[in-house]
Amino acid sequence: MEASLKLLNQYVKVDDFSAQEIADQLTSIGHEVEGMHTFARGDKLVVGYVKEKVPHPDSDHLNVCQVEVGNGVVQQIVCGAPNVDAGQKVIVALPGCDLGEGFKIKEAKIRGVESNGMICSIAELGIDQRLLREEDKAGIHVLDKDAPVGEEALKYMGYDDTVLEIGLTPNRADCMAMIALAYEVGALLKRDVHVPAMKTLNELESDIEVDAQTDLCPLFGAKLVKGVQTKESPEWLRTFLMASGIKPINNIVDISNFVMLETGQPIHMYDYDKLKEKRFVIKTGFHQKATLLDGKEYDILPEDIIVSTDDGIGCIAGVMGSDDTKIDENTVNIVIEAATFHGATLRNTARRLNLLTDASQHYIKGAIDTANTARVLNRCAALLEELADAKEIYKSVLTDYEVEEKVITLTTTRVNGLLGTTISTEAIEDILTSLHFTYTLEGETFTIQVPTYRNDMSMDADVIEEIARMYGYNHIPSTLPFMEMTKGAYTPVQSCVKMIRHLLTDLGLHEVMTYTLTSPAMVDDFNLFHHQDNVSLMLPIGEERSVTRKSLIPSLLQAINYNHAHAQKDVMIYEISHTYSKDTEIQNLAIACSGMYQNVAWQQLQQKADFYLLKGFVETIFEKLGIKESRYTLKPVEANNSDFHPGRSGYIMMGKDIVGVIGEIHPRQAKKYDVKDVYVAELNLSVLLNLKKPAIKFTDIPQYPSVTRDIALVMDKDIPVHDVVRSICKAGQRLIVDTQIFDIYEGEHIESGKKSVAIALTFQDASKTLDDASINATMEQILNAVSKDYGAHLRV
Numbered sequence: 001m002e003a004s005l006k007l008l009n010q011y012v013k014v015d016d017f018s019a020q021e022i023a024d025q026l027t028s029i030g031h032e033v034e035g036m037h038t039f040a041r042g043d044k045l046v047v048g049y050v051k052e053k054v055p056h057p058d059s060d061h062l063n064v065c066q067v068e069v070g071n072g073v074v075q076q077i078v079c080g081a082p083n084v085d086a087g088q089k090v091i092v093a094l095p096g097c098d099l100g101e102g103f104k105i106k107e108a109k110i111r112g113v114e115s116n117g118m119i120c121s122i123a124e125l126g127i128d129q130r131l132l133r134e135e136d137k138a139g140i141h142v143l144d145k146d147a148p149v150g151e152e153a154l155k156y157m158g159y160d161d162t163v164l165e166i167g168l169t170p171n172r173a174d175c176m177a178m179i180a181l182a183y184e185v186g187a188l189l190k191r192d193v194h195v196p197a198m199k200t201l202n203e204l205e206s207d208i209e210v211d212a213q214t215d216l217c218p219l220f221g222a223k224l225v226k227g228v229q230t231k232e233s234p235e236w237l238r239t240f241l242m243a244s245g246i247k248p249i250n251n252i253v254d255i256s257n258f259v260m261l262e263t264g265q266p267i268h269m270y271d272y273d274k275l276k277e278k279r280f281v282i283k284t285g286f287h288q289k290a291t292l293l294d295g296k297e298y299d300i301l302p303e304d305i306i307v308s309t310d311d312g313i314g315c316i317a318g319v320m321g322s323d324d325t326k327i328d329e330n331t332v333n334i335v336i337e338a339a340t341f342h343g344a345t346l347r348n349t350a351r352r353l354n355l356l357t358d359a360s361q362h363y364i365k366g367a368i369d370t371a372n373t374a375r376v377l378n379r380c381a382a383l384l385e386e387l388a389d390a391k392e393i394y395k396s397v398l399t400d401y402e403v404e405e406k407v408i409t410l411t412t413t414r415v416n417g418l419l420g421t422t423i424s425t426e427a428i429e430d431i432l433t434s435l436h437f438t439y440t441l442e443g444e445t446f447t448i449q450v451p452t453y454r455n456d457m458s459m460d461a462d463v464i465e466e467i468a469r470m471y472g473y474n475h476i477p478s479t480l481p482f483m484e485m486t487k488g489a490y491t492p493v494q495s496c497v498k499m500i501r502h503l504l505t506d507l508g509l510h511e512v513m514t515y516t517l518t519s520p521a522m523v524d525d526f527n528l529f530h531h532q533d534n535v536s537l538m539l540p541i542g543e544e545r546s547v548t549r550k551s552l553i554p555s556l557l558q559a560i561n562y563n564h565a566h567a568q569k570d571v572m573i574y575e576i577s578h579t580y581s582k583d584t585e586i587q588n589l590a591i592a593c594s595g596m597y598q599n600v601a602w603q604q605l606q607q608k609a610d611f612y613l614l615k616g617f618v619e620t621i622f623e624k625l626g627i628k629e630s631r632y633t634l635k636p637v638e639a640n641n642s643d644f645h646p647g648r649s650g651y652i653m654m655g656k657d658i659v660g661v662i663g664e665i666h667p668r669q670a671k672k673y674d675v676k677d678v679y680v681a682e683l684n685l686s687v688l689l690n691l692k693k694p695a696i697k698f699t700d701i702p703q704y705p706s707v708t709r710d711i712a713l714v715m716d717k718d719i720p721v722h723d724v725v726r727s728i729c730k731a732g733q734r735l736i737v738d739t740q741i742f743d744i745y746e747g748e749h750i751e752s753g754k755k756s757v758a759i760a761l762t763f764q765d766a767s768k769t770l771d772d773a774s775i776n777a778t779m780e781q782i783l784n785a786v787s788k789d790y791g792a793h794l795r796v
């Protein structure tokens with residue numbers, strides 16, 4: 001909201017305060033002043049008199065003017081405005097005048113002729129260009145003939161104004177009216193507010209009829225005024241409107257806008273002579289097209305509130321009038337409308353038609369004081385009589401209405417109990433009086449009658465808020481709540497999940513977020529952890545999103561399919577989310593990879609996604625979580641498994657429980673999801689993140705060198721190498737610090753059904769340098785162990 005301080009001063013005296021002081025005061029009571037700006041700028045602008053004008057000797061469009069600027073001083077000014085002429089009173093920018101944005105007036109020569117200043121147009125004073133007429137932009141501004149020469153121009157014109165940009169809260173839409181804002185300022189400054197009185201008009205009996213046939217219009221008022229003259233508004237009215245962000249049009253339109261600005265009540269006017277029947281019916285039920293004031297055609301729906309004239313559409317209530325009844329330059333007799341409409345219904349109409357006008361905003365935000373309608377019509381008619389030479393004014397015609405009185409009771413004890421203050425009863429009386437709340441007092445009990453324009457008041461807490469505002473928030477003591485203070489931090493599980501996200505991202509995977517809901521055809525695919533019934537929605541949007549998923553893998557396969565369809569062949573993704581079945585919720589991590597994991601052509605480095613890549617991801621996660629290899633084993637999936645490839649997939653086992661899976665998806669599932677060569681892993685984080693983990697132990701950096709020995713063991717082809725390595729580490733006890741498998745061979749010189757596994761063993765003793773005897777003894781123990789456990793022997 002833009003509030004002109006000069007206009008505000010018409011209702012409550014504020015001109016003895018600076019704009020900043022007023023802004024600070026308003027902000028202190030909840031009306032935050034978000035900014036302010038001067039209406040017009042220029043520090044050396046005076047009223048000048050053009051004594052003489054002669055053509056420029058070296059230009060066909062410039063004129064050399066002799067301009068008196070006060071105290072008998074005459075300045076020669078070269079001017080290019082087409083409308084400049086001798087005998088005019090004009091705005092003169094003297095040398096040194098700063099018009100802003102780096103534009104400073106200097107003494108200069110223009111085509112060889114000395115020029116000491118500039119004759120200004122309004123457009124050059126920094127006023128918002130959208131508020132100006134074309135003539136204001138095309139030529140200089142000519143002042144009234146009685147303008148005193150030498151006087152400060154902005155002050156004479158009323159342009160020495162500051163505009164406050166106020167961010168009203170939704171509950172204080174009443175302050176969209178300048179009078180309501182004046183009441184707030186008056187209460188702050190303890191000053192009287194001067195509201196324009198109801199003017200006594202010589203009113204005739206009206207032939208207008210009004211009929212509200214819908215509850216969506218609590219009150220509709222109409223007033224006939226005849227003999228108006230459409231002309232330009234006086235300067236004061238134009239200035240106040242522009243300072244408030246409203247473009248002046250003509251005196252009739254400007255009066256309606258000014259009354260809305262002053263009272264918060266939107267005004268609409270009809271051309272009386274264009275009405276065949278002098279009757280206004282407010283109703284709904286129209287379903288047709290209508291051309292409105294902007295010349296565009298709109299679809300009217302049955303739920304829209306319509307002011308009907310001549311059985312047609314005279315106005316879309318509170319939004320915009322019809323083209324058939326509009327005021328034009330030939331209008332002499334008008335009907336003024338002031339009404340109250342249902343805000344929510346009007347909002348739906350305005351949004352659908354994309355016609356959120358200033359007037360509609362007043363209805364939508366609840367800024368209308370229904371009880372003030374008769375006064376608003378009187379004010380509008382009085383201004384038409386004063387500024388539009390209205391000849392005949394007729395009595396207002398209003399529908400029956402009843403204004404509900406709001407009575408709120410509260411006590412001093414209740415006020416102080418809610419605010420934590422010690423405000424006296426006398427102080428509360430002063431605050432209520434300053435806010436123009438009428439009340440009766442018995443002891444410390446107030447019975448308050450709320451002003452009709454305060455639509456935000458409904459209970460005692462609302463009145464207490466008013467008392468708090470005017471008492472001063474800074475006077476309310478600050479106290480800490482009595483509650484246990486807690487430190488905001490991640491839980492251990494949340495910390496682990498965050499770590500896993502960062503880890504997988506660092507490894508080059510992309511996190512995805514997919515739908516929790518899936519289709520019954522996919523819900524059991526890849527399900528390892530849920531053994532109960534599905535969770536189905538009672539009213540699903542469609543079959544594809546009707547049940548909650550039990551595995552994340554189907555969602556990732558759909559994501560891979562989408563990427564493949566868009567020519568993205570290398571896809572490395574993961575998701576951490578929850579899966580559900582009846583009475584069970586599990587947090588899962590799923591990884592899906594397809595294509596090339598690394599492809600550095602210039603280094604001839606290529607690594608395709610396969611089982612071992614996924615296994616490496618999982619092992620890295622386990623290592624970061626502190627889960628040692630001894631706590632889990634890999635077990636091949638069943639030969640008849642329908643989700644995972646039997647020869648290229650395995651379960652991650654902890655004891656007899658499956659906590660995860662790694663492998664390639666089954667060809668049948670690859671066909672179902674229309675993907676190829678996809679390797680996946682899924683982990684049950686609800687189990688893994690709640691495991692008890694051993695405390696982290698720190699060891700010194702070894703001071704003695706390590707020794708590496710390579711061995712090649714021949715064993716049955718189906719023996720898991722991982723199990724053999726475990727046996728080696730167990731037999732090597734504390735001397736084996738690392739094992740690396742660097743070759744697996746089957747073929748010539750190896751009997752059928754066997755394989756040769758080459759392993760690099762690293763020995764190290766933290767207390768001494770190892771000798772051959774110790775290493776040989778340990779090697780003997782290792783060979784005996786693998787021979788006993790797996791029938792393995794050294795390859796010769």
